[in-house]
Amino acid sequence: MACFSSEKNFVALLDLHPNLARPIVLGIVIGKTDVRGFPDRKNVGSERYTFSFTIRDSPAYFINAFAWGKEEYIKSLSESFRVGDCVVIENPLVQTKDTEREEKFNPTTPSYYKLLISEVHSVVRIRASCEVKPSLLSLLHLPTKESHDYYSLHDIVENGQSLDGKVINILAAVRSVGEPKCFTTLDRRKGQRCEVKLFDETVSSFAMICWDNESIQLAESWVPRETVIFASDLRINYDNFRNSMVGTVISKTIITANPDIQEANILSCYVREYAETGVLDEESDEQARDSVNLQSIVDVYTVQQLKVKASQLEDKTSTVYGIVYAYLSTLNVDADIGKIVRNRCSRCRHLINESNTCTYSFCNDMSSDAKSVITSFNLQVDLTDHTGTLQSCNLSGNVAEEVLSCKVNKFLTLTEEQKTALKWTLLLERCKIYLKMFLSPSGRNGLRVTLLSCKIADPVEAIRAFPDKENFEYSLIFNS
Template sequence: MAWSGKFDDMFIENDGNTSAWNQRQPHHKMPAKKNLNTNTPSIIQNLQQGITISLVGVILMRDSPRSVFTKKTPTKERYCISLTLRDSVDWFINATYWGEKAMINSISESFKIGEVVEIHNAMVMAANSFDEKFKPWSPSPFTLNLSEFSNITLYTGPDRDKYLSCSHLPIKPASDYYTLEDVNINGQTLHGENVNLLVAVKKLGQIKDITTKTGKQMKRCELKVFDETCQLFGLILWEEQIINEAVTWIPNQTVLFINDVRITFDEFRNGMISTATSRTVITVNPDIMEAQHLYHFAQLGQDENGTLTENEIDPDISEITDVFTVKQLKESMSSLTSTVQYGIIYGFISWFDVDSEHKHFVRLRCADCSTLFDDNSPMCVNTNCTSASEFNMKPPITEFSIGTAVSDYTDTLRGCFLSTSAAESLLHTNPEQFPFLSINKKTQLKWEVLFEKFQIYFKIKKQGFGTKPYRIRIIQCIPISIQDLTNHFQQQLQ
């Protein structure tokens, strides 16, 4: 089974595979039927053109009913819905169901994305290269055609869980995706391209009813997502079926692997944005290690960007004496027994992207409850906070929010965050002044820090269970000379 985003329900089995209870229990409007005919369901991998089949599979994606005019009936409006079915880890296929308006609307209301269905009397046809441009990518050279003589029902067989587990596996390799930083850095060179993204949900915007130029009624909303490299990125959703699913996604908990999302440059925002199209397949809480890492980072973000502050009392750096290489630190993290670990790394900052125009490196936090201010609100958004009222509002705390990576001769430690005091010492400015620096000045400061030798004081805080349950904060970076570094290594060799 795939993980549902609640890692307390996850266990590591003896065979090393991760499993979890899937909490999704869909409401069915159509009575479930099984084995309408005696034919054994076919499997997608073995399909042959020109035959009529039965098939069981989980719905990866589907669209809303639409009307079209075909070559065979140029004067008669026909209705259809498209869906993508999967019956195994490696095989999935596109299908189109044709019929009268009332029938197609009835079918559309009877099932949704993520449900396991059984179809009967589906014709296997060669995939049309033109039509496939507007459908999700499929490894099958065929497509399924269903008509009023076909049937589709909810499947309740004993092997239903096998199909459900497939819905939590991306249709592309787990490592085949862009980070949001990659998208922003590539900028307009990606304009119009379809890419894969692995992101966490931040916030679902207002759902709006839109009338197109042709009079078609549609819904639109913008989903805010993030990853370890970018705090906020826009994903535009047009398809009502996806929007209905998005309403159930939980901020800072739901992780999405998005296949073939279109990237465009938005002139109004002067930045990149993504849009889900008819080719897009969204895998919710994918059962891959990369998604589990991002889930824990999202939880970290909820702490780091929500209720925790930097005012936790840390010891003076003179009291921190344990020295680690990055490799030693990574190895010790897997068996960390204490809640907090302090230490020193003799190394350098290997990632310090403070001159990016598409990131926010300064944030405002409520002086009373420590909640982060929303970008669109000048006051605390926590309704239980005394500062939420205009009459009691105190000046917010301004602080740095800068991600970085630390390296030495053994390895690189990514996903670190600089404390405000550490950032101030590196940038020689405070968070109030930093946004007003020119890009050239920020670039200059960046290269004054990158790859310089530092004595790096860090704090690791344990935050739960899983593959990456830590918050890594850089407390201070003190420049060191070659002689200091040589003396350190000589002491290590003694």
């Protein structure tokens, strides 16, 4: 039985005007800013606090609301709801907005008005979830701009610095959400920064920066490699340090997660297919090798302990970094070359087929930018210690070249006898291995284990890592 309460007393946002007496409005929160303090001109030495949010009650109508008051009231009110909640606002002041001035810093809305909320006259309360109609919840998946009004990431990259400082709309998938990093400004204000990596059919990685707590909390709710976002009014800048374009979430920005539009559905299908190829996992491995400081990885595991850890991983965002002292018990460098070396398109990272053509048709239909073939190692190895064997671990890229002491191009010139000789210089050598482990649909048994470093272990260091030294030394024979 539905528990929707009567809505006959609510005024639709479309029908708002300044002459209404004690209006009550209801809507889904689709955007929200952080609390800020300002010097109070009427009371010198004191501050007034404010934050704003945007509510929507229909596909065509949404409006900005501004709450003003003392610090305790404003902070308490802000913390009482988030983007995605349904709120009821009683007795707000309906005021005609100064479109040119206000929409420079706030979301662009179709309403001629804005709502002002004060501690003395207004009440804001959250609507119970069972009282929210599905039609209202569906508004969370409807962009505030036309579904076709957006730039692809390729458009942004191609236009380069001509878009510097512009505010535009984008449609993209979430590749990863970084850990929020705290900082303190020169005037001792504390803040946070979170970097979200986006991608689409045209660009494999594009940075979007979130500076405020509200957008960071929203970003943390997104599922990498699954969530698609439509970001309305995202600021684009050229980053000299990165030598590339980046997006920044600003007070005007409204982000719609998993928008219910055809363009997003097409992108979602692409994301699923792209994830199945394992390319995203490979690129994640490359990023980990480049960004992770091996000295920060200190946890030592046995193979059995890693298997237990794997069974405890909860979702795709859970990652285990660790060290294992183990043997390379399988290293098939003398297998078919197609199982050892992989050729990918430099533009979209899809596989190159035997006729030297990218297997992703959209890439071939794109602009005639120069593209080349990226050749790299892509080996599957087994790791064995005295507790068991971890099968089909990924040894690829630069790490594989370091382990084999051989570049890909040089490897391709080796004879079968030379490859076999190379194999036996490494096989069954006890190594100190730094690895990364996470859930992946493209990995063996839904698990991906990637070697970040692999070097011959110092015997004394390896033995000290395990109390049962004798078992560690000799039980390999019975486990391999």
